[in-house]
Amino acid sequence: MRTATVTIKPDALTHNLRQVRKLAPKSKVLAMVKANAYGHGIAVALPALQQADGIGVASFTEALEARELGWQKTIGLIEGVFSADEWQQAIDNDFSCVIHHLPQLQWALENVPDADSPTRTVWLKYNTGMNRLGFADDTIVEIAKQLHSAGYQLILTTHFANADNNEHPLNAKQIQCFSAVLAGLKQTVSADIKASLCNSAGIINFPEYHYDWVRPGIMLYGSSPVIDKRADELSLQPAMDFSARIMAMQIVKAGSAIGYGSHWLAEQDTKTALVSIGYGDGYPRVVADCAEVCVIDASSGKSYRCAIRGRVAMDMITIDISALPENIALDSRVVLWGDAPHVDEVAAYAGTIGYELLCRLSLRPERQVCSSL
Ligand SMILES: Cc1ncc(COP(=O)(O)O)c(C=O)c1O
Incomplete structure (x- = not known):
């Protein structure tokens, strides 16, 4: 699903x-x-x-x-x-x-x-x-x-x-x-x-x-709320975790481009994952090619930062998973914002503020409540 x-x-x-x-x-x-x-x-x-x-x-x-x-x-x-x-x-x-x-x-x-x-x-x-x-x-x-x-x-x-x-x-x-x-x-x-x-x-x-x-x-x-301190320096805890899952993986050959507009070119063979998130869920399209997400390896519990490659589409993004363990599982959880990356970081990539990203999520993502992740 x-x-x-x-x-x-x-x-x-x-x-x-x-x-x-x-x-x-x-x-x-x-x-x-x-x-x-x-x-x-x-x-x-x-x-x-x-x-x-x-x-x-x-x-x-x-x-x-x-x-x-x-x-x-x-x-x-x-x-x-x-x-x-x-x-x-x-x-x-x-x-x-x-x-x-x-x-x-x-x-x-x-x-x-x-x-x-x-x-x-x-x-x-x-x-x-x-x-x-x-x-x-x-x-x-x-x-x-x-x-x-x-x-x-x-x-x-x-x-x-x-x-x-x-x-x-x-x-x-x-x-x-x-x-x-x-x-x-x-x-x-x-x-x-x-x-x-x-x-x-x-x-x-x-x-x-x-x-x-x-x-x-x-x-x-x-x-x-301030420009010179991060949320963790103020002992504030993110109250929202926005995540999706890896839905497919592939090797993009050197010289090939990824996604709409074909504007991100792989310089070498690059292992990529498709993640089931897009601007239709409220993830900002403008972070193409720059923002990072965190992939959680369920077997080790480790979290890996991965860069977005190519454009954000309505329903999916592509990320570079070259640095991840070979056996990273399909269906691994991918954090768009939460503890890491923090929404303020994604907002900086998007040229906006955390307020806007938090407020403008669409109705499509499933909503859950939990006291600890
Ligand atoms: C009158 C007023 N007070 C307080 C706030 C809360 O501001 P902040 O979210 O920056 O703490 C707002 C938010 O826009 C506001 O309009």
Whole structure:
């Protein structure tokens, strides 16, 4: 049977959440589970992340799904609601929303939930330099005042544009704007205003600015959020193992080419294996000729790195197995990403980030859950 398998490791998710707690011991944790828990599957992720104080999602559908799956703590809608109707539904379902533009402010002021409703807490988004969502410097204080007067509890929030790069000058500017406005609001509006600044990279690079809530995403899934450290250096464990199997082997004669476009030429006779994985499963086509995979020799348990040769097709890739033991078995497991190679490594070959590879797997691979591989 053709096998391409995505195996999720809940223990790794739990471990990574513990790492977040170690790094930000004084903050509450809003675990980001948007985009189906970064492609890992929200139904698997929620029990593994049950020690988080809340979860963050991007859409109403994701929020409802999390409630239906039994998540009873905070559910934060990080883009807020998209209509007055949705605001009412947010109240009905006890969601907590970002307010980032005037229509959302209006819906909130026109329809204030009861004092004990979780929707009475709003995440007020301040645009400190990302220039996507949020109120600007000249309106943020006034809007905070309006919401506070209407009875809302506020969490001032913003999002880093470059937290992955410690050296980027915009980080200091964003931090400076955020701290100054927060201090002003605490003085002029309410001492009880809370704050949330850091995503995964911020948690690592800016420990003195964790504030009341941190919002880790990618690090929960075991991928490095910063450009200067690998996931293992941060004690993060990959929560996804993506693998397939060798489906055929052959010798490609010197001077012959492999696959579509015939653009990889064998300089010498080369032993190759066909692996049942392709872009139809979500493996990136752009890594042709460069990325490596790991073949696991079932008889010895040893893992061998092999390079991809030729193009990635919809259903298969060809790898060079010249350096493997002669008796490597048909059906041997081939890891596309997991412990090795790490998804961050494949992402670098693909000119993208681990986030994208994790999120865009197709429906075809079989899904499994296990606590240890
Ligand atoms: C507002 C907000 N907070 C936190 C996160 C989590 O970011 P990361 O996955 O880099 O930790 C995201 C993700 O895009 C976000 O949009």
